[in-house]
Amino acid sequence: MPDFKYTAIDRNGQQANGKIDAASAEEARKKLMAKGLMVTAVTGDAPSAKPAPAPGAKPAKKGFSFGGGGKVTSDEVTTMARQLATLLMAGLPLLRALELIHKQERNPAFKDVLGAITDSVSQGNNFSEALAAHPKAFDRLFVNMVKAGEAGGVLDKVLGRLAGFREKAQRIQKKVKSAMVYPAVVVSVAVVIVIVLLVKVVPAFQNLLSAQKTAMPPLTAFVVNISQFLQDWMLPSEFSLVGLLRPVIAYTVIFGGATAARAWLGTEKGKEIFDRILFKVPKLGGFIQIVTVSRFARTFGTLMASGVPILQAINITRDTLSNVVIAEALERVHDRVRDGEPLSVPLEQSGVFPQMVTSMIQVGEETGQLSEMLNRVADIYDEEVD
Structure with missing residues (x-):
């Protein structure tokens, strides 16, 4: 070697x-x-060997854009948290650790961000305040956990916990994306096959079916009508103005409808209705619930373990969840916990969280090990995703 x-x-x-x-x-x-x-x-040593990329220089498809067209990826932020935790545990002062990480960073976009953070800390600002100035790279969860770590004097432990949380979340996200590829391909191929059958195969039998003296069964008539519609409106039927305009009108309507639907799904009401529908889809709804509950438990448990107050932890967790159904449930949970109720009671009555989850949270409250129990819930659901 x-x-x-x-x-x-x-x-x-x-x-x-x-x-x-x-x-x-x-x-x-x-x-x-x-x-x-x-x-x-x-x-x-060998001439053919190439320098290895720095830990924070992994390419990724998705990231946050900064000046110069560069990107700061989620992986880079996670690596930075892990490196910073290691250096702080080794006894380095925060500013010196930031300078070292900034020096070895190879991604120009992230290097600029780290440089600005280092300068801010050197001027006397808190680390959490310096991070908060870059919300595209460091979300509320990251900033608030760092703030809690600063207040408790355990910044190194909080950063290590945060890095572990992000690493697990990224692994789950990759598994979910990988799991969705196969169904998406199957559905796409099925749609293409159905369209080809309706446009090419059904017309070959259409004349034969129409010549029969008996009326076609309702289902057969429906298929024939769909086929005729596709031929008339989706394909140029003749070289005339009307024949050429029909497909243009049809595709314009389809594109406009898709654009309108996408815009509606971007609204709060549209996303709520869509998320509620997804929750009721067989198998898919259960899978979405598993992933979302796992993220809720992992995020909430990590915040609680880091010393973030429970009401603030609920709000931050709610903001990190993309599913509107569970986010709205957490909003109601927040209000009832603020009024003095135990966390497990409104969670159970929301009807969104499985009985096992609320029971384990109740045990965690009674034993004073809520954060540990939440992370255990996340581990159980992560295993189900696997």
Whole structure:
């Protein structure tokens, strides 16, 4: 195996240089991280070896745009949280740790953000305040957990917990996307096949069916009418103005309808109705509930474990959920908890959360281990997603 030169920061905050045997630069990086080193650079001795990318320089399809067209990805933010937690646990001051992470960052967009945060902290601002100035990269969950960590003097532990939370959330998100690919392909292929049958196959039998003296069965007549509609309106039937305009009108109506539907789904009322419908779809509704409840429990449990007050934790959790049904339920839960009710009571009465979830939360309240129980709920539902 080739040798790779590396530069890293050890647990004492000192720079370490050396060589390590590995099959690739990525493997070398993993071996070094397993030894508790924060890697800043890995290069190969062989001319063909290429420098390994920094931990925060992974490409991704989705991210947040900043000046110059660059992107700050969710993976990069997670890596930064993990690196910062490691450096703080090693005893480095926050400002020095930020300077090191900023120095080794290779993504220009994120480097600019980290530079601004470092400057803000050096001027005496709180770390959470510096993060809050960049909402496109650091959401409310991130900022509030850091704020709680600062207040409790456990910023390193909170950052480690936050990194773990984000890593698990990203794994679940990737699994959900992967699981949705196959159904989407199947539905798309099925739609194409049905259209081909209606436009090409059914017309071949249409004359034969029309020549029969007996009336066609209702279902057969419906299929024939759909086929005729597609031929008349979706395909040019003749080289005349009317024949050419029909498809144009049809596609305009379809496109306009799709645009209007998308706009309506973007409204609060439209999203609420759509989410309620999805919840009732067999199998799909159950899957959505599992994923959403897992995210709720993981987010809420992480916030509680980090010292965020319960009412504030409910609000932050509600804002992180994309499902309107559960978000509205949490809004009602917030009001009742504020009035003095135990968390488990309004959760159970909302009708949105499974009985097992509310029962485990009740046990957590009674034993004083609410955050641990919430994270256990998330683990159980994550296993179901797997």
